[in-house]
Amino acid sequence: MSDMPAQKPRIVVLISGRGRNLEAIHQAIERGELNAKIVLVASNKTRAPGLGYARLAGLPTVAIAPRAFADRESYDTALARRVAAARPDWVVLAGFMRVLSDAFIAPFAGRIVNIHPSLLPKYKGLHTHARALAAGDTHHGASVHLVIPALDEGPVVRQGRIRITADDTEQTLADRVLDRIERPLYAAALADLFEARVTAGDDGALYRDGNRQDTPPVQDYD
Ligand SMILES: Nc1nc2c(c(=O)[nH]1)N[C@@H](CN(C=O)c1ccc(C(=O)N[C@@H](CCC(=O)O)C(=O)O)cc1)CN2
Numbered sequence: 597m598s599d600m601p602a603q604k605p606r607i608v609v610l611i612s613g614r615g616r617n618l619e620a621i622h623q624a625i626e627r628g629e630l631n632a633k634i635v636l637v638a639s640n641k642t643r644a645p646g647l648g649y650a651r652l653a654g655l656p657t658v659a660i661a662p663r664a665f666a667d668r669e670s671y672d673t674a675l676a677r678r679v680a681a682a683r684p685d686w687v688v689l690a691g692f693m694r695v696l697s698d699a700f701i702a703p704f705a706g707r708i709v710n711i712h713p714s715l716l717p718k719y720k721g722l723h724t725h726a727r728a729l730a731a732g733d734t735h736h737g738a739s740v741h742l743v744i745p746a747l748d749e750g751p752v753v754r755q756g757r758i759r760i761t762a763d764d765t766e767q768t769l770a771d772r773v774l775d776r777i778e779r780p781l782y783a784a785a786l787a788d789l790f791e792a793r794v795t796a797g798d799d800g801a802l803y804r805d806g807n808r809q810d811t812p813p814v815q816d817y818d
């Protein structure tokens with residue numbers, strides 16, 4: 597029996613903005629709540645504030661601006677090469693605001709995770725909070741899912757839900773979803789994946805503890 601400690605899963609985190617989910621993941625790791633090692637923080641925005649957090653935390657960072665590339669596929673190929681050089685076990689999207697082509701997805705197929713601020717399959721894409729308010733929904737939330745080429749269509753690992761209040765605005769709802777749901781939800785869902793409680797079958801479905809998970813667990817965070 598080897599007495600070598602289990603290798604921590606190596607993760608690359610992709611951001612485009614403030615990096616609040618990056619911060620939540622990093623702090624969960626620092627508190628010993630998530631067994632992983634962030635080996636690179638990469639952004640498509642050279643001035644992403646989340647890069648500042650990463651640098652202060654002593655994490656390796658890189659920013660690759662799309663404007664230097666002729667098209668989405670050439671950008672995604674370059675980004676994939678740089679990410680692959682960090683030898684990740686998982687690629688974690690944390691407020692990464694670009695649709696990824698197969699040029700990026702293929703090399704990491706089945707190992708890319710995203711947190712989306714809606715109760716998928718509702719409100720794929722952008723402006724999810726405004727759309728939930730406009731629809732008069734009673735609840736809203738976030739979903740952690742595996743990334744496939746079809747936007748926000750990948751199998752969902754976990755979801756979190758809160759009530760929408762009568763005085764909610766797009767900003768108050770977005771802030772509450774992020775602070776109440778996304779921060780704890782992402783760490784819990786990543787632990788499911790990293791510790792293989794949840795695995796992807798050849799059929800594209802997820803299996804939790806060996807049982808097919810046709811609908812994800814939904815936790816209320818009110
Ligand atoms: N192929 C996939 N790419 C991405 C997925 C996915 O499931 N499949 N998840 C998204 C994350 N995301 C929502 O959770 C998302 C990000 C970006 C966009 C989008 O329309 N981006 C525009 C640019 C918008 C901007 O710059 O403000 C674009 O890329 O043209 C939609 C959904 C990550 N990628």
Ligand SMILES: NCC(=O)N[C@@H]1O[C@H](COP(=O)([O-])[O-])[C@@H](O)[C@H]1O
Pocket residue numbers: 611612613614615616617618646690691692693711712713721722774778
């Ligand atoms: N489609 C992806 C998407 O909308 N992601 C959302 O952007 C915010 C990013 O915050 P951050 O930049 O502070 O991490 C988060 O709420 C995340 O769910």
